[in-house]
Amino acid sequence: MARRSRNGLSTSFWFAATLAAASTATPILFGGDISRLVDSTLKGVSSNLKGLFLPGTSLSALIGEQRCKVYPGDANWPSDLAWETLNKLTDNRLLTKPAPQASVCYNGPLYDGAKCEEITATWNRSYSHFVDPIEMMSPVAQGMTCLPPFVFDSHNCTRGGFPMYVINATEPKHVQMGVNFARNTGVRLVIKNTGHDFLGKSGGKDALSIWTHHFKNIEYIEEFKDEKLGYSGPAFKAGVGVQAFEIYKAAHEKGRAVVGGEGETVGIFGGYIQGGGHSPLSSLYGTGADQVLAFEVVTADGKFVVANSTTNTGLFWAMRGGGGSTFGVATSVTVKAHPDMPTTASRFSFTSEKVGNETFWAGIRAYVDYFIPNADAGTYAYFTIIPNIWTGIFSFNMSPFFAPNKTLEETQALLQPWLTRLDDLSIKFDPNITHFDSYYEAWRSSFPLETVQKINATTGSRMFPRTNLETEEKREELYRNLRQSSENNRVQVHFNMKTVDPANADNAVNSAWRPMYLFSQQAVRWPVNGTAEDTLKRRQEFQTGDMQRWRDISPGAGSYLAEADRLEPNFGQAFWGDKYPQLLELKAKLDPYDVFFATTSVGSERWKVESPGGLPNENGKLCRV
Numbered sequence: 001m002a003r004r005s006r007n008g009l010s011t012s013f014w015f016a017a018t019l020a021a022a023s024t025a026t027p028i029l030f031g032g033d034i035s036r037l038v039d040s041t042l043k044g045v046s047s048n049l050k051g052l053f054l055p056g057t058s059l060s061a062l063i064g065e066q067r068c069k070v071y072p073g074d075a076n077w078p079s080d081l082a083w084e085t086l087n088k089l090t091d092n093r094l095l096t097k098p099a100p101q102a103s104v105c106y107n108g109p110l111y112d113g114a115k116c117e118e119i120t121a122t123w124n125r126s127y128s129h130f131v132d133p134i135e136m137m138s139p140v141a142q143g144m145t146c147l148p149p150f151v152f153d154s155h156n157c158t159r160g161g162f163p164m165y166v167i168n169a170t171e172p173k174h175v176q177m178g179v180n181f182a183r184n185t186g187v188r189l190v191i192k193n194t195g196h197d198f199l200g201k202s203g204g205k206d207a208l209s210i211w212t213h214h215f216k217n218i219e220y221i222e223e224f225k226d227e228k229l230g231y232s233g234p235a236f237k238a239g240v241g242v243q244a245f246e247i248y249k250a251a252h253e254k255g256r257a258v259v260g261g262e263g264e265t266v267g268i269f270g271g272y273i274q275g276g277g278h279s280p281l282s283s284l285y286g287t288g289a290d291q292v293l294a295f296e297v298v299t300a301d302g303k304f305v306v307a308n309s310t311t312n313t314g315l316f317w318a319m320r321g322g323g324g325s326t327f328g329v330a331t332s333v334t335v336k337a338h339p340d341m342p343t344t345a346s347r348f349s350f351t352s353e354k355v356g357n358e359t360f361w362a363g364i365r366a367y368v369d370y371f372i373p374n375a376d377a378g379t380y381a382y383f384t385i386i387p388n389i390w391t392g393i394f395s396f397n398m399s400p401f402f403a404p405n406k407t408l409e410e411t412q413a414l415l416q417p418w419l420t421r422l423d424d425l426s427i428k429f430d431p432n433i434t435h436f437d438s439y440y441e442a443w444r445s446s447f448p449l450e451t452v453q454k455i456n457a458t459t460g461s462r463m464f465p466r467t468n469l470e471t472e473e474k475r476e477e478l479y480r481n482l483r484q485s486s487e488n489n490r491v492q493v494h495f496n497m498k499t500v501d502p503a504n505a506d507n508a509v510n511s512a513w514r515p516m517y518l519f520s521q522q523a524v525r526w527p528v529n530g531t532a533e534d535t536l537k538r539r540q541e542f543q544t545g546d547m548q549r550w551r552d553i554s555p556g557a558g559s560y561l562a563e564a565d566r567l568e569p570n571f572g573q574a575f576w577g578d579k580y581p582q583l584l585e586l587k588a589k590l591d592p593y594d595v596f597f598a599t600t601s602v603g604s605e606r607w608k609v610e611s612p613g614g615l616p617n618e619n620g621k622l623c624r625v
Ligand SMILES: Cc1cc2nc3c(=O)[nH]c(=O)nc-3n(C[C@H](O)[C@H](O)[C@H](O)COP(=O)(O)OP(=O)(O)OC[C@H]3O[C@@H](n4cnc5c(N)ncnc54)[C@H](O)[C@@H]3O)c2cc1C
Pocket: 137, 190, 191, 192, 193, 194, 195, 196, 197, 198, 201, 202, 212, 240, 260, 261, 262, 263, 266, 267, 268, 269, 270, 271, 272, 274, 275, 276, 277, 278, 279, 323, 324, 325, 326, 328, 329, 330, 331, 450, 451, 562, 563, 598
């Protein structure tokens, strides 16, 4: 451990400084203070090492002078003994260099042809990724350094944007140890839950990762009262690893429904809820973040605290919409539980093949006229418009039109005006309208299982407000811009819904969600084998072209931080609107040393991942700009 810091102070001085700071720090909260825990677990281990695990901030002030986070090969990279100690303090839950799944496909000690075939067959299912400590559902953001050759030939399996060490956490103290260790050593910290994030914010080259997947408790609270939030009613307290399919089932069993995403395996209590989160129930109840009654959180200085309407209120405000991996690591979230309700859902599709382009687009244009009344009626429509460059055919796919709390007749009546116009245009579609007794059954039958993202595509998004739909001219303008994107070969995914919180909670949710009636995504694709320069150029042209057109017709609106492009310009405004200045202030106060970072998160302007060819991915050191 005879290392020297950049400014020449010996490491033992650093540790002494931390120990001193810790003795005056607020006691931490997990049934005993951490230094006693270190003492009992680490009999005979040098007191210098203990400093790496203590709460406090003075050590970071020194590390704060380094240009980059600390990486293997740096003088300050923790010793093997330090990592072993972290392993002990986390109940032997530290995974060292977990292998990328596709390492069995490449030459090396792990090569295994049969296993390679196995993982290739299940590769694009989200189930194979969220059970893995490192795999991300955004291979583009990982850097594509170890994919199954059938999907993409990486030529060699390297770690790329994957972390080096992973704490498979099941208790707050495992998280505290990880946060303290990262802060006190300067090693980059990442948090992975399911790995769904479109931008790859669950990864980071050679980082220490806290994997939250196994926080799986679900507790039903019959009556939760919070006068400040104006809530009195049932609630669920869930571990942050709980996923959509788990909480929906648990809620259904209690005759309840909880606001969460449409995707079956999205982590509802991790990145989703902290980033806002839209839901098939959003037109009734607002965003996911609007449902939060309390968090349990490990803060940047290593304390385990409650954040609610009366305690740590700044943290509570910021974590409801401010984005994951920024203000703390949540370990549990308490949310409102709503009554379960009968739900009607409908799926149908049509293409331009038989009717031709103009008629197809007249059908889409007709639909735009109903976005306001449909969302006002509390429905949620998830639809795609997909071009096929080989055949020149466009497809529209409603999957589904989702009407919570509506009878079959009410739903038919809502859809009828548009469907009649499709009939008049001789567009053939075959709507399957089905009524379900519960939200849970409707959800299970209506949504596709999500897949891992493509290796040569990225999505950008825009929240179109009501003003884009209020007049004939505005609807025509919006329609023409969507059509232009299709003609430019963009795959489009849309959500016609509202995300207004009936309780009007004051939180960090992007102000652009509130006037929104259409949440729209479009994707850019590029040749897989192109150069980094070519890929970057196409991605930049997408931002200055099709995405800029969408921004130009919706001035002041925003984009959704969890379903967006890493190249979204002016992301602070786009992801948080007028809340961004306050979020920056809170970031400076709650995490002064940037222990937490994710690309495009609040305050992330100060840092940049230095990736090969400047590609927007996690395959590089994280350094100050
Ligand atoms: C197929 C698919 C369907 C989707 N459907 C929807 C949808 O219907 N509605 C919607 O709003 N979004 C949807 N999303 C987007 C989804 O909300 C985001 O991908 C979200 O980031 C997922 O959160 P996660 O925790 O599961 O993922 P991760 O990628 O593991 O984490 C996302 C971010 O949150 C951070 N984070 C995770 N857990 C914690 C924690 N406990 N404390 C602090 N930070 C944490 C991570 O570090 C990362 O920065 C979908 C995504 C996909 C791929």
